[in-house]
Amino acid sequence: MRRVLNWFMVFPTTTSGVASAAAACVLASGLAACAAPREAASAAAAPLRVMVKLARGSEDANAIAAEASRVAGVAVSYAAATSPTWHALFLHCAGSQCDAAIARLRAAGSTYQAVEIDGRKTPAS
């Protein structure tokens, strides 16, 4: 239920046509089979999961994703909350596009105190 409420696709306001097309495709098909462009399609299949630490805490998933999308310049959807300051986001990007998006997030120091790849841990046995 919460996923239905929280999951959405944000259309970046200042991004490329590729990302917009990808976002539109994702929205329409639920991350299934987006035909074109090729880079956007692969990005939709495996979004990059990152964690951001907000300079000002918030629990508004929509606003957090929208702002991240605006700053990163790629489509961003909300993944999950860790705390009012730390949030996990999906960046819908691929390759160098992701690197640039993360760099833009990290450069926005007044909004994000930290930006980390949401890595994985495994059982220690």
Add this chain to the structure above:
Amino acid sequence: MRRVLICAAVAAATWAAPPGLQAPLAQTPAAAAPGTVARVIVKFKPGSALLRKQTLSVTSQQTQQAAALGQRVGIALEAGRGLSDRSHVVIGRGLSSKQLAARLAAESDVEYAVADERKHIVAVPNDTLYATGPAVTATNGGPVVGQWYLKPPPPAGSASAAWGATAPAAINAEQAWNITTGSASVVVAVLDTGLRFEHADLQGGNVLPGYDMVSADSSGVFTTANDGNDRDGDASDPGDFVTAAEAGPLGCSQTNSSWHGTQTLGLIGAATNNGVGMASVGRTVRVMPVRVLGKCGGYDSDIQAGILWAAGIHVPNVPDNPTPARVINMSLGGDVACTQGYIDTIGQAVAAGAVVVASAGNSTGHPVSSPASCPGALAVAALRHVGDKVGFSDIGPQIAIAAPGGNCVNTNAGEACLYPIVTTTNKGTSTPVTTPDGARYTDSFDASLGTSFSAPLVAGTAALMLSVNPSLTPAQVKAKLQATARPFPTTGGTAGTQTCAAPAAGVDQLECYCTTSTCGAGMLDAHAAVLSVSGVQAAISLQTTTPTAGEAVSLTSASTLTAAQSIATYDWTILNAGTTGATITSAANADSVVVSPIAAGSFVIQLTTTDNSGFVSTTTLSVAVIAPPAPPAPAPSAPAPSGGGGALGVGWLLLLLAAVFSLALVSARERAALSAAAARPGRTD
């Protein structure tokens, strides 16, 4: 030497500690029936006249001391067993031990007198796997040594042939259970793959529902979660098997389900002394699965959300945890570097009072993995049964302590592992088998090996410590665990074993002799750790709001006491007067004390308490003392030449005039009111 000191301290505290403050132990009734025999441990003050040396045997001296003391209180006393040159047991009749202790404690020559009550040993748990595992066949059974890691270790230096079903690295939970078998008020959160709740040995009533914190991989995609949904209140483990098709996209290997969370949680909270299966360290503490791992592990963000939630800290879009954990176990790890997210969340959890235990990692002697490497985490390395580092364990300066992680002793493929960890699991290779025969235990062939199993032994011990002393902070728990750890052995390993070296990335380091800079403070000793916190902890409360030079400063003892606890003696001392010249100006052996500083600065005062079990605890408090306020300057008779002081003087004069005017006004109104009242008919007042 250190071992000798620890053993001596443990032994001394053991005889001195009656069961009154230990929940599982029977207590002697306080009421005195006719013919009641009272036994009291008496310790005389150093200068007591009763201790005067005489040319008598020790026994004769103690007999005389008992008789003399008895004369003072009007009760015939016999001398019992001597404990030290100043303390021994005295025996009286016709009153209870507690009554006699109270009478003797009031004597000026007596430092303390406490009832010498009986201590009943909690039986070795009757769980079938505790003593020994099932008979070993070609493919299953064992270990022969059962749950060797929970038993008392053999005497130091003893030959391996005499060890039986224990080993030097064993944590001695068995004797810790003589002090406590755990309190249900202590919750241990297990951040892992979730739990198979239906396991017969997890039906002791101490398993909380927990939470499933595993979120989606992307919109509507729940490959990691493997339960088809997002975060919710169902912490059951659906299996973390990875198919060949999933392995590539997820970036891990094809594998069967591990039931890892069921394994780690069982070590802490499996039902114990129920005649079934295994014993757990925490026994009756409550355990709470928090599912943060699924297929190919789990996301940092979900793990960090789990840490916060477990500690009772709000996580958006998730119901708050109604049973915050005092201990959080994380038998998981990954990248070595600790990221800001873990620094923040572990810091918050520790600040909320949770002990955060994490396993070092199993990269064969590489640097400690994250989150064990993070500040505030209590990192645990793994030991072989003899006490040296087991090959797989990672090491480094971040390690706090080491505990058994299971080892097989150079077996060949298909042979029984000799010293594995035994714990709860499920027989399903992919999805769980939920029928009763699906509940299994790991053994010598399906062996539990890894730092994953060292951490729960520490977490369970921390929970026992908090059971007897809930006021402990995470830092105090860590310090006590480390202070009571047994020293690492330097012999007994496989021939050719070297001393562990500082770890280097990418460089394997197999079995080696631990040092305190690679494997932590020493080998976990659950009994010594619990014993070290099982008495009344001294605490000081500053009663004076603003300690001021030249004024009395009042301090009082502020220990938290259970119904069975009391403080027998107080000893206040100024450790460092600093510039204050502070001295104690009241009796230094009462529950409160008055200190008189004569100048500003700070002083350090120490309080040592001895509780009714003989447990001694010391604490200190630094008190800041301010200078007294400067006396008010005399009102100037004329404006000061500079003008500044004169302005203030004018202000005061104006205020004075206003006050006089107000008084005059009030007085006039009161006179008018009285006149009016007197004029009203019928007034009697």
